[in-house]
Amino acid sequence: MYLHQAIIASVLIAGLGIANATAQAKHEDTEFYTPVPVKVAPAKIPNGAPSDAIVLFDGKNLDQWVMTDDRTQPAKWTVANGQLTVNKKTGNIETKKSFGNYQLHIEWQVPQNITGTGQLRGNSGLFLASMGKGDLGYELQILDSYDNNTYTNGMAGSIYKQTTPLVNPSRKPGEWQTYDVIWTAPTFKADSTVNTPAKVTVLYNGVLVQNNFELKGPTQYVGEASYKKAHGPLPVKLQAHGDKSEPVSFRNIWIREL
Template sequence: MNMKAYLKGALAVLACTAGIAAHAQKNYPRQEPMTPGMSEYWTPQPAVVAPGDSRTNGAPSDAVVLFDGSDLSAWTSAGGGPAEWPVHDGVFTVDKSKGDILTKRSFENFQLHLEWCVPEGISGESQSRGNSGVFLQDKYEIQILDGYRNETYVNGQVGSVYKQTPPLVNAMRRPGEWNVFDIIYSAPVFKEDGSYRIPPHVTVILNGVVLQNNTTILGTTEYVGFPRVVKHGAGPLRLQSHGDPSEPISFRNIWIREL
């Protein structure tokens, strides 16, 4: 094809394109200019939740209060009877002779708040010093331990996903001072064969400092061996009576918000 013929063909294509565009402009309305309201929607409005204050020990209005300083009526023993850890002065203390305690209610996705204190003058070292734990859905342990100037294996430190993921930092207060856990947990979703479609995830904040940032939980937190994937539904919280020889720790002000 010579240059003259090529240019003639190209001009014909351009003319055809221009004709189509002119036809489109003639027969179809132009899109209206964007305004701020085009990207706004007003419903449904989020539910109103009153933040906690000193009267409610910080528990928001939609929280389930699991311990308000009076009794352990929201808890049961691991064997199914009443929870028998001693309640005194607005707190309750681990009783190593009575075993673990569990919430009577089961939960899936939640925001959990609990406060705990290692006694002043505690003895022992490593894992034998103020050891406890909170098990999410009775399967996945977030470690509770005296981490103040107490060296231990890093995936067993306070705030670890036990035997899986170490905390990002150590934000432990000294013995005798209260520590505050805020835990945000997303329950797993399972496939038909029992494997994870979506594994559990957890964010752990200790004393206002992030220790776990949307961490993937690999499976059950085993003391011996490695994580196992066990298909389950909603489950209770479990507080561990570890049974180590050091002085037991105490808890107060526990509440949970279902998400």
């Protein structure tokens, strides 16, 4: 009997303690007023660049770009009718500026009269961080994937040779596609080993296709990807793929450093 009464008393005391703590708590205890977020003006048009973005291509020139194989040379792709079109004879291009973590918007188009199949059908690549000459870096694939069979970790929306997109929201050739990317760059320890791997979130035509995916390392065409070399911020690169199909075009490219 005494034990039962003691238990009841303990429960009542505990309840009173909780009630008192709740009574003493104030809503201000969980409110804070600093830091104050910087004001950013959103774009006035759909997919436009917000006020704190760096515009990488606005349809007029390639002032923000250089040739990957020789960064002393200005980018030599074709600009016409507000579009940037791959020139396969000149090679890849990349941004003059290097970036760490960022938000990127880019629009791309596979020609309506595209020919070829598989990887030979509107192939290009968005290298989220370029590691220099050739196709070195971390690649988000660009390809006609509307009705075109290929290996699924090589279709549009894939992190090339690493992961398949969650879904396939591709539009038809001739229609503009959009990528919105959140890139978290890898970090490295003092001994150059990986501290935190690269991660990426990708919306393809407004649909989530990569959800904070953790990359195994830079893109490898043959073999498993791995982190072999430490690095800091790197340029963003666009690929001039060496196939004979009609070239891909781009427009409305902007980036926000995070």
